[in-house]
Amino acid sequence: MSRTDGDVGVTPEDLQNVQLLGSLPLKSLEDLALRATVTQFEPGELIFEEGDDGLSLHVVRSGIVKIVHREGEAGGDGELVLQTLTAGQVFGELAILDPAPRSATAIAIDKSETIQLHKDEFDRVLDEEPTAARRMLASLARSLTNAKEQLAGQNQVLDLKVRERTKELRESQLEVVRRLGRAAEFRDDDTGLHITRMSRYCARLAKEAGFSEAECELLLQAAPMHDIGKIGIPDGVLLKPGKLDNDEWDIMRSHTLVGAEILSGGTSKLLEVAREIALAHHEKWDGSGYPNGIEKEAIPIFARVAAISDVFDALTSQRPYKEAWPNDKAFALIEENAGSHFDPHLAKLFIAIRADIERIQEESRGLQSETGLA
Numbered sequence: 001m002s003r004t005d006g007d008v009g010v011t012p013e014d015l016q017n018v019q020l021l022g023s024l025p026l027k028s029l030e031d032l033a034l035r036a037t038v039t040q041f042e043p044g045e046l047i048f049e050e051g052d053d054g055l056s057l058h059v060v061r062s063g064i065v066k067i068v069h070r071e072g073e074a075g076g077d078g079e080l081v082l083q084t085l086t087a088g089q090v091f092g093e094l095a096i097l098d099p100a101p102r103s104a105t106a107i108a109i110d111k112s113e114t115i116q117l118h119k120d121e122f123d124r125v126l127d128e129e130p131t132a133a134r135r136m137l138a139s140l141a142r143s144l145t146n147a148k149e150q151l152a153g154q155n156q157v158l159d160l161k162v163r164e165r166t167k168e169l170r171e172s173q174l175e176v177v178r179r180l181g182r183a184a185e186f187r188d189d190d191t192g193l194h195i196t197r198m199s200r201y202c203a204r205l206a207k208e209a210g211f212s213e214a215e216c217e218l219l220l221q222a223a224p225m226h227d228i229g230k231i232g233i234p235d236g237v238l239l240k241p242g243k244l245d246n247d248e249w250d251i252m253r254s255h256t257l258v259g260a261e262i263l264s265g266g267t268s269k270l271l272e273v274a275r276e277i278a279l280a281h282h283e284k285w286d287g288s289g290y291p292n293g294i295e296k297e298a299i300p301i302f303a304r305v306a307a308i309s310d311v312f313d314a315l316t317s318q319r320p321y322k323e324a325w326p327n328d329k330a331f332a333l334i335e336e337n338a339g340s341h342f343d344p345h346l347a348k349l350f351i352a353i354r355a356d357i358e359r360i361q362e363e364s365r366g367l368q369s370e371t372g373l374a
Contacts, residue, residue, distance in 0.1 A: 015115070017088055021059075025129060032121055044108065059088070067085065198313045285343055311333075312350070335351055
C-alpha cells in the first residue's frame, strides 16, 4: 500500500538531474525540493488512474513505473502500455499546464518511490522565473510531442505506420532473397521449383518439431538461399552427367563456403539464418559431412531441418544428370540414414508427415503444368 514519507528529504540535486526541470535556477529547485513529498508504492499498486484530477507531476526516484491506457471499464484487464519509466523520468507533466483529468493510468511495476510536485508550487515558481519557465515549457512541449502520455489511439496510429514501413522493407529484402535463390537454382533446375518445395518442406517439418510460427516463417524465407554458393561453381562441375572426381568434388563442396561468404555481414535474422543453412546443410549427424565436419547438436538446428528437406527433394527431382527417385525409395533412405546423415528425431518426424510432403509435391506439379514448365 502506498505511503507518503515526510522524513525522506528531497534535495535540489534530485530535481536538477531531471531533464524537464534542469533549466530552473538553483533557488527555484531548492524551493520545490522543500515542498515536495516522497510516496512509496508496492509492486502493482496504482499511482493515479485515468480520469483522476491532474494536480501534480511525479518524478520516479526509484523502481519502475508503467503508464497505460486501460481498455474498457476502469480496472479492466485489457491495457495498452504507453511508457515504462525508471529513475529520473517524469510522468503526469500535463498537470503543469492544466489540472484536467489524467489522460492515462500510472502503475508501479516494482517497489517504487516517486517525488510528487504540486501544480500550485510550479505556478508560483514559473511566475517568479519567466525565462526559466519558457525553457521548461518548451521542453515539456517537446516531450509531449514525442508521445509522452499520448492516448492509445495515437500510439496505435504510430504503431501502424511503423508496421507498414517495416513490412515494406521486409518485402524488399525478401525479393532480394528470392532472386538470389533463383539465380543459383536455375543453374541446374530449369523450373526453379526445387527451392519452393524444399523451403515448404522445411517449414512443415519445423512446425511438426514444435518451432514457433515466426521460426517456421523465418525458415521458409531463408531456406531458398541454401545453395546460393552454386553461383560460384563452374558448369562443367555442376552439370557434369557422370561421377565427379576428387578435385571436382572439392570444387562442388566449396559452394557451402561461397554461399556463407555471399550471405555474411548481414544484420538481419533472416540473413543470419540463411548463412547458417548455406554453410551447414551438408553437415551430417555423425560428423562425416562438410565443410567443417561438425556433428549432432553442433550443427545449427535450421541447417538440420534443411538437410533432410534438401536431400529428399534432390532425390525425387529429375536433373540433367539423374532420374527422379520414387517417393518410397527416398523416404526409405531418410529412415535408413537417421542417426548417421540426419538428425534422428527430425528424420522420424519427416517420415511421419509424409502425406503433407507428398501434398506439397503434387501442388508443385500442378504449378509446373499451369506455367508450362513440366
